Amino acid sequence: MKRSRTVRLALLGSASALALVACDDATDPLAENKNFFTDPAQCTRSYDSATCGAAFQQAQEEHRTTAPAFGSREDCEEKFGVGNCGWQQGQATPGQMQPASQPMTGATGATGGGFFMPMMMGYMLGNMMNRGAAGMPPTSGVSSGRTSSSGFTSSPIYRDTSNTVYSGSRSLGTTSVSAAPASRGGFGSTSRSYSSSSSS
């Protein structure tokens, strides 16, 4: 017999269920993590755009109220790196404000209408992400499985200069995944110029 005995399909031929996977216990919390995305466009590779957009918004809102807040850009950048901090309008929650390393001197200091915080590098979808690893103390200010109507949770992710990644005030471990913007689009130009099939 010269034909395949069985032919089954895993991906094609059936509607794929929206299966959200818990963060696994691997030491690197981001490498090979299928549910970490830098932005909603990237997320729509795996999930629908409504879910991706809502999750992104939810992560941003949570980040605003749980990530560490600083009175000056220098204090923030000392921990998170130059260029990685943003200005946030409004009041930080009491638990967010970090002690100032020196008295504020002027131009780059907070003007009282807001604060500085590390920028969100992405977000992670999941179910069990926020229950914390065994042995870790419960933290306040971290979403403990706040679920959207679609049944997912969304956790904002940011990192510091030692490659440790965090969500809210909780550390997730160190990662090798680069947050440095990669240059993109360096392949693919020939196909656009031919606008014909790559195949043969």
Added chain:
Amino acid sequence: MRRLKLDPRPDWRRRAEALDFSFHTIDGKPYWVEDAAYEFTAAEIDALDDATVELENMCLALVDRTIQAGAYEPFHLDAESCALIEASWKHGHKNLYGRFDLSLAPGAPAKLLEYNADTPTALYEAAVVQWEWLQTAFPGADQFNSIHEKLIEAWPQIAAAGGVAHFTCVRDHAEDRGTVDYLRDTAIQAGLDARFLFVDEIGWNGTAFVDGANQPIATLFKLYPWEWLMREEFAPNIRKSRTLFVEPAWKMLLSTKAILPLLWEMAPNHPNLLAASFDPRAIDGPVAAKPMHGREGANVKLSTEGAAGPAIAAADGPYGDEPTVYQALAALPVFEGNHTVVGSWVVASKPAGIGIREDDGPITRDTSRFVPHLFR
């Protein structure tokens, strides 16, 4: 070999759609057809299998001797490509698949028309769609097609189960996307975490190619030709990266019509080869002029009485400026006005099955129809 006239299964469209075979019709014209099928004898299938083994062995021998001798000149490849070819061969980078296009005239051995060694398609049709067709249309018959099982078995040689592999193709091309999704399916069944990204989404972070989440790409299956990658902005990064490419770079020595004169030179008068040359004056009589890196029959010109003689047929296309290879024209067998080509698949360099395509004219294009086959 004979062509049977059949009634298509009444629910064939529903069945195709259930398989996610979306390109059964292209631009309104039928591509997958069930109103016919080719029937082979067992002896013909054995002969095709043997011919495929011969051709693959000759091609691998050609790659080896080319690299040992550094004899890259006939291939018109740049130095960077040659460096990648050498490194990938010396490091034993594994090939996954390829498709020989053969002319099987009655009473004659199969003749190599060309080798689609880098980006062959018509894969899903051959591996799955025609297999599913056989189960219902001719349940008692056999088919030369174990492509699906062989693909699943081949992946562990390329990437270990449990690991991540990325799959890429261009945007806005349903057929390419369908082929890549099918290969992803087989990789998933082999235990790989198979992820998709478009070619233009591939990033470079200074030390590694990365995907949209900036995660390093360890293994990259690309439905995208090597000679296109090598002209693009990221080409110099390939040798700096650790990404394993499928197909590997050494396939550049086979995904070119340049192999036709070189194989003929290596094995003149071999029963599965047609006379071929880089010199237009070397082939008398009917001849096919083919651009070295043409695809889907583009820019192929058929003439009688040598390359300068009157044209029988010509196809237009974007490859007019390429160096040309001249091959003795073996007329395709014609069945009720259909010119037929046998596509013979190798997976991990072993014969895996065939897919038949037919066209109204003597030059096979990308809209040629795919027709299922059986043998008893």
